[in-house]
Amino acid sequence: MMEIKYPDVLLDSLENGHMIIDDKFIVSYWNRWLAINTQISKEEIIGRKLDEFYPNINYKVLHRKIKTALLINTPSFYDTNSNVKFIPMNRNKVTTSSLMLMQQQVTISPYIACENKVMVSIYDISELFEAKISLKKEIEKVNKLNDKLEADQEIIDKNIMMMRTSFDGVIIDVSTFFCQFFEFKKDFILGKNISTFKQDGGFSTTYKELWETIINKKCWSGELKLKTYKGEEKWVQSRITPILDSDGEVLEFSAVYHDITNEKLLEELYITDPLTKLYNRAHFDEVVNFIVKHQRKADTDFVLVITDIDHFKSINDTYGHQVGDEALISVANTLKDSLREDDLIARWGGEEFVIMLKNVTLDEAKIIIEKVRASVEKNKINDTISVTASFGITKYILGEDIKKTFKRVDDALYEAKKSGRNRAILK
């Protein structure tokens, strides 16, 4: 093996303390680092006993450790976590920390066994120690926060309806409350695409708007009608938020729902005609007034239709009120079936209905209403009783007072009745 020249120089260049002592604690080597950090020069200490300079060291312990190292022929150590210091030293690095005393790792290595000599090495591990302490503090902080977070999460999970889906609608997670409310088992719902639960019928525009909003990375709020596992209809106020990844692309969607079924039912009762299940006049009025007031281009393009069942009084007198009611229901259903989802139909009076056909020309309306008239005529009550209706049609003129529109359409209806009934007149 290559012999190392000037081993002293080598040891002096190391940034740790190294000394050689024997089992009587006589120092035979003391490197530069030690000289600097203890302010004891090697000339002073070599040949002398360590206890002359450091009487407070527990020499029984040191002796035992020296003996052990020599005996097992591998290093022995001082406990790094102990508060008992071997040779107390102050930290020599400039530091803002409050740790002034050097944390040391002391290793005792067998050197020359037959002379009972060992090398005692001292390593400054103060920075490591500080890092450990601050890490411990941070971990404690994080643990506390995590505990609180877990507690909060539980509350949320049990009381709020929440859902998380992937960017393409696959359900990743649902809260316990959601499952309870919709009567789904969590396993059943996870992994399925949300489109399988979508309620079609009447709300395709809502879903279209919803999808367009969130696909543009914006939040959407609105009312949705959903069905529970058992088929019960529920209304929920929904807020759907897109979650973006670090590149700004949609990663997931997060949705929160609030049950508004009761409010909605109440609302519907309020605006619904109980017999025909059509909207009632109050609602129609509200909608029309709103449109007229705000004069939005999209809304003001409509055709107003009024229809009246022909000879309704005599149907009632001849066949009884029950049949009369059936006639009303039948006509209402015919109207619903013949017209589009978006068209507004309402029961106007005893035997009168009003319709708002959206975004059609007068000619188009004429064709539509003609079809409706034909359907009404075709649909007999109890397969025997024939029912017809007369229709008045007019187009709303932009900016017009709605009373004028109604007058016009009333006149049209009057003319329809006058000229023989079971027909539609345009004005």
Added chain:
Amino acid sequence: MKILIVDDSKIGRMSVIKSLKIVKPDAELFQAANGLEAVEIFKEEKPHVVFLDLTMPVMDGYEALKHIMSIDKEAQVIVVSADIQSEAKLRVLVAGAKNMYPKPINDEKMLQIFEQDLLL
């Protein structure tokens, strides 16, 4: 010559046997895996030399040694053990063993044993 090798470990026995095959190639070898077997074989075969381990199940080396010495006070027992405490050596010597060696024994040691420790 009959030689009895006692050790609960097979490789422990083989280690001794390996050296024996070199130093005493003509010897008849017997093996025992615990103290009890050792005593029984000793009674039957009356081997000239016994190599005895200390830590064994059923009956350990110390007990086996006592039994063997009571059967034959001239018995030539060499203890080969993992236990290297000086007090252990003292105990077995007092009990009658001719010497004690730490494991493993090599050929030189084996030669030394036959030349210096055993009275044959």
Added chain:
Amino acid sequence: MEVLNLEFNEDQIDALREFMNVSIGAATASLANLLDAFGTMHIPKIEICDSSELSQKIESTINLESMYYATKQLFTGKFGGECMFIISEESARNLGKHLYKATTPSRDDISDAVIELTNILTSTIVSRLTQELDTQVQFFVPSSQFIDAHSIVNSEDVADYSKIIIISTILDFKDQKINGNIYILTKDEAIKSLKVLIDKKIEEIYG
């Protein structure tokens, strides 16, 4: 892809047990020296299990209500790993009392005594083992933790290791009965090396 056979056959286990025996013998002698007492050697039980079983194995040997000193010492080399030693608070206190000649040794004293013990055990056992196997090893500072039975094994601590060699032994020193289980945690590479070294030794002996 090479399928790692980390299982030991009977002959290999026998050889390993024998090497451990010799190592424990050396450790007992060193400890006897330290404690100034005679140590009665007991047959150590050797078991090799997967690192995932460590937690369970430890819990089956300890009293879950007590506190323990768990010390660890890292060693590196061809056969590298971590040596873990678990000693009950009571045993540790007795050890501290004995070494420090104090009726009520301080927490620091006890900790130091336990580290001393671990160092001797680890160094001696591993040195002796690696000596038998003709390979060298370097030891690092042992660390000691005073913890409850449930916190002894952190799943992260064992994640890197594949096999555990469990040496169950009673270190019996007159009035100091130190019940100890020594766990040697090894990685795949170390076990591979160990097997190679053991096989070499077996060939030498069996011829």
